[in-house]
Amino acid sequence: MARLALNLAFYTGDPYPDLVHLGQQAEEAGYDCLMVPEGIEGNDSLLCCYMLVTATNRVRVATNVANIYLRDPSLCAVTAATIQQASQGRFILGIGPSHRPVLQAMGIEMGNAREHLRKYTMELRKAFGGARAKNLGVHFPHPGEPVPIYFGALTLETVRMAGELADGLLLVHCTAQRLAQVIRATRESARQFGRRPDEVAVVTSVQAYVHDDVKLAKEAARAGMAIYMGMPYYNRLVRNSGFASEAQSGAAAWERGDKAALAAAASDRLLDAITIYGPASRCRERLSALGQTGVDMIGIIPGAVGGEDPLFSVKRCLSALAPR
Numbered sequence: 001m002a003r004l005a006l007n008l009a010f011y012t013g014d015p016y017p018d019l020v021h022l023g024q025q026a027e028e029a030g031y032d033c034l035m036v037p038e039g040i041e042g043n044d045s046l047l048c049c050y051m052l053v054t055a056t057n058r059v060r061v062a063t064n065v066a067n068i069y070l071r072d073p074s075l076c077a078v079t080a081a082t083i084q085q086a087s088q089g090r091f092i093l094g095i096g097p098s099h100r101p102v103l104q105a106m107g108i109e110m111g112n113a114r115e116h117l118r119k120y121t122m123e124l125r126k127a128f129g130g131a132r133a134k135n136l137g138v139h140f141p142h143p144g145e146p147v148p149i150y151f152g153a154l155t156l157e158t159v160r161m162a163g164e165l166a167d168g169l170l171l172v173h174c175t176a177q178r179l180a181q182v183i184r185a186t187r188e189s190a191r192q193f194g195r196r197p198d199e200v201a202v203v204t205s206v207q208a209y210v211h212d213d214v215k216l217a218k219e220a221a222r223a224g225m226a227i228y229m230g231m232p233y234y235n236r237l238v239r240n241s242g243f244a245s246e247a248q249s250g251a252a253a254w255e256r257g258d259k260a261a262l263a264a265a266a267s268d269r270l271l272d273a274i275t276i277y278g279p280a281s282r283c284r285e286r287l288s289a290l291g292q293t294g295v296d297m298i299g300i301i302p303g304a305v306g307g308e309d310p311l312f313s314v315k316r317c318l319s320a321l322a323p324r
Contacts (some may be wrong), residue, residue: 002295003297003323004287004297004299004323005062005205005298006026006031006035006302006318007037007205007299008035008052009039009310010042010045012311016051020052022311022314023055027059029319029322030323030324032059032323034052034059035062035064035299036062038063038066038067040098040102045063046066046079046083049063050086053083053090056090061090064299065094065096065170066095067095069098069116073123078140078141080093081128081142085141085142085144088144092147094168094170095117095121095124095152096117097114097117099232101232121149121166127140128140130142149166151165151166153169154171160185160188160189163185164189164190164192171204173207173234173238178240180293183294201296203295203297203298204290205298205300206275206287207221207224208277208302208321209275209276209278214278218268218278221275224275226259226262226265226266229250229263230254231254235254241274246267249265250265300317
């Protein structure tokens with residue numbers, strides 16, 4: 001069985017101390033990692049990770065993922081090294097380029113996102129070495145252990161680049177078939193660049209809607225998938241995963257601004273392939289099946305069901321799906 005992680009979103013409007021307390025509860029429940037998504041104008045994932053590492057003792061903590069267009073790589077590196085020092089080696093720096101429409105709305109020109117990710121990673125590696133700080137007459141914070149760099153990846157091209165440059169991959173919305181394909185591509189790329197096949201960890205996150213009412217949980221999953229059906233990168237992932245008609249319907253609904261049609265584009269077939277929903281026992285079975293692909297870790301993204309308080313849904317997921 002793959003190790004389990006819990007995604008904690010710090011952009012829900014809930015008090016940060018409450019979310020940190022959830023992280024402590026997840027550590028006590030046996031989760032291997034706490035993953036912090038980054039919402040535009042919602043939270044700083046690195047700062048949130050610092051809060052979590054100072055409040056916990058064993059669990060690993062990862063950004064999932066930090067937007068490379070919002071931080072100079074030197075600043076990102078020194079912040080990551082500081083968190084790693086504070087955590088005594090438990091921090092993982094997940095980075096990615098976010099999404100073109102999001103950046104355009106902020107007045108940021110993305111350019112070639114994959115090439116930017118490559119250059120950003122090389123700059124991080126240089127900064128972690130401390131040479132630049134030394135030239136400026138200052139001291140870089142050197143943690144006892146290096147900072148692993150994981151790529152947020154939605155395309156096989158980025159997956160292959162991770163086999164060359166990264167320590168791990170952070171995936172989302174993967175079918176079992178897609179996940180197996182990604183794992184093969186990662187291992188092959190690592191070998192090509194003279195690395196061990198298992199040197200690049202593969203982590204995937206899955207939306208989880210835990211509720212005894214299967215129908216209610218499925219409709220919550222459908223609503224939760226709506227925004228992803230319209231975002232270009234996620235839409236392409238859906239299409240490349242064997243759901244061409246769903247992707248086409250989602251893209252058209254997004255263009256029209258039709259929220260109902262956007263949710264409807266997430267078919268039952270798609271939901272069954274990339275989300276988990278229903279009673280805890282059903283969700284645990286789905287997690288077990290996903291773990292059979294050979295993925296190293298599965299991150300649970302708790303989803304609210306039936307208009308309930310999001311914090312309550314996180315607590316329910318945390319308890320119901322805790323490692324046993």
